[in-house]
Amino acid sequence: MDGNINYCDNCGYEFPEFEGDKLPFEYKVYEKGEQLSEKPNFCPTCGASLKDAENLRFCEFCGSKIV
Known part of the structure; x- marks a missing residue:
């Protein structure tokens, strides 16, 4: 595996590459x-x-089921 690719430890999903200082979260506060x-x-x-x-x-x- 390439060291630049990040995977989820729980489900194995491969996170897409991003550019910038922060992660592009879309969570509402x-x-x-x-x-x-x-x-x-x-x-x-x-x-x-x-x-x-x-x-x-x-x-x-x-x-997984969404509650």
């Missing part, structure tokens, strides 16, 4: 007292960002 959505926009098992979390039942990367 909630303020105190703000209403939370019913489903999170990330997988609780592997941490993958989910594009359409409201309609998903299983993670498209690791297959």
